[in-house]
Amino acid sequence: MSELTLLRQGSPLADPAEQVRFLEASEDVPPFSTKLGGRLHARGIETLQVNVGRVCNQTCGHCHVDAGPDRRESMSEEIAEAVLSLLSRAKIGTLDITGGAPEMNPQFRRLVTGARQLGCRVIDRCNLTILLAPGYEDLPEFLAENEVEIVASLPCYLEENVDRQRGDRVFQRSIQALQRMNQLGYGVSDSSLELSLVYNPVGPSRPPDQSKLEADYRRELQQRYGIQFTRLYTITNMPISRFLADLVARGRYEEYMQRLVETFNSSTIEGLMCRTMLSVDWQGFLYDCDFNQMLNLGVAGQGCGNVRDLDDEKLERLRTRPIVTGKHCYGCTAGAGSSCQGSLSTSDSIEGTP
Ligand code: SF4
Ligand code: SF4
Numbered sequence: 001m002s003e004l005t006l007l008r009q010g011s012p013l014a015d016p017a018e019q020v021r022f023l024e025a026s027e028d029v030p031p032f033s034t035k036l037g038g039r040l041h042a043r044g045i046e047t048l049q050v051n052v053g054r055v056c057n058q059t060c061g062h063c064h065v066d067a068g069p070d071r072r073e074s075m076s077e078e079i080a081e082a083v084l085s086l087l088s089r090a091k092i093g094t095l096d097i098t099g100g101a102p103e104m105n106p107q108f109r110r111l112v113t114g115a116r117q118l119g120c121r122v123i124d125r126c127n128l129t130i131l132l133a134p135g136y137e138d139l140p141e142f143l144a145e146n147e148v149e150i151v152a153s154l155p156c157y158l159e160e161n162v163d164r165q166r167g168d169r170v171f172q173r174s175i176q177a178l179q180r181m182n183q184l185g186y187g188v189s190d191s192s193l194e195l196s197l198v199y200n201p202v203g204p205s206r207p208p209d210q211s212k213l214e215a216d217y218r219r220e221l222q223q224r225y226g227i228q229f230t231r232l233y234t235i236t237n238m239p240i241s242r243f244l245a246d247l248v249a250r251g252r253y254e255e256y257m258q259r260l261v262e263t264f265n266s267s268t269i270e271g272l273m274c275r276t277m278l279s280v281d282w283q284g285f286l287y288d289c290d291f292n293q294m295l296n297l298g299v300a301g302q303g304c305g306n307v308r309d310l311d312d313e314k315l316e317r318l319r320t321r322p323i324v325t326g327k328h329c330y331g332c333t334a335g336a337g338s339s340c341q342g343s344l345s346t347s348d349s350i351e352g353t354p
Contacts, residue, residue: 006242048086096123238332
């Protein structure tokens with residue numbers, strides 16, 4: 001695993017336009033719209049997912065953000081206030097904060113407390129190791145006091161697999177962080193503090209059944225480390241950014257895309273997260289999801305592009321906007337489907353089969 005971002009390596013795939021060109025040029029992969037049989041539309045905005053920037057204390061091999069310690073993109077106070085204003089005006093119930101390591105952004109705590117004052121549910125997409133990092137000693141208590149829901153990456157209960165994907169000693173530090181959060185009441189029975197774990201495959205395969213894997217995680221993490229958690233989400237690796245670069249470098253790109261296309265599952269379309277989510281980047285620009293954000297595919301519709309200048313009319317248009325799709329979207333519709341809230345269907349059956 002390289003410890004450098006694609007940007008620092010000077011990789012052509014650091015450029016979102018180059019990623020889109022590469023993905024759409026795959027002749028063996030049919031256009032996503034032909035599988036879809038029409039256009040996808042949003043049906044409201046229930047969640048505002050805010051990516052506060054690319055700065056991270058890790059450089060994981062599969063990262064779809066190309067985040068790392070060498071990145072400098074970071075949300076300003078002005079944009080954070082515009083995000084809070086939008087939450088209030090649009091009466092959006094959930095603020096989902098992601099990054100990078102979102103807690104490293106200077107606006108993180110303002111976003112959390114501002115959204116909680118508005119009565120929003122707040123989610124922190126946390127890499128766990130930041131909870132033990134110097135300078136963040138009071139972060140666990142801050143999250144607990146504000147009843148922030150934690151969604152934490154732990155792609156395996158085995159040390160070797162986690163360290164291979166996320167870096168040396170990440171597993172042991174993640175386990176320590178989980179134990180600390182359990183001590184604060186996170187993820188333990190009879191507590192309202194939710195601690196969800198996220199599994200994503202280490203290699204170029206689709207995730208296994210979510211409920212079966214959750215049972216394995218519960219048993220192994222309890223027996224080995226005494227750790228409890230609320231639920232497990234399984235997420236498919238999207239063929240973009242560092243995971244795409246890794247697939248290409250290993251000569252596994254075509255095979256992976258074929259696997260996603262062959263297991264296209266039409267029953268996932270109803271629940272695709274882009275239909276009820278709006279995504280905001282560190283500069284305030286708007287997208288249908290965090291993946292489209294990383295590919296620089298902004299929302300359709302003129303003048304609806306930035307959180308700073310959304311009037312009520314533009315907001316209403318965004319609620320039913322057409323979604324911008326591409327071949328990367330096969331990552332959301334393969335098998336049981338995939339979203340930031342895990343799988344979308346209990347059925348792993350593929351298109352046309354019951
Ligand atoms: S996957 Fe998460 S923790 Fe890893 S580099 Fe990307 S943003 Fe950071
Ligand atoms: S990547 Fe997934 S969530 Fe994003 S637009 Fe495509 S189908 Fe929707």
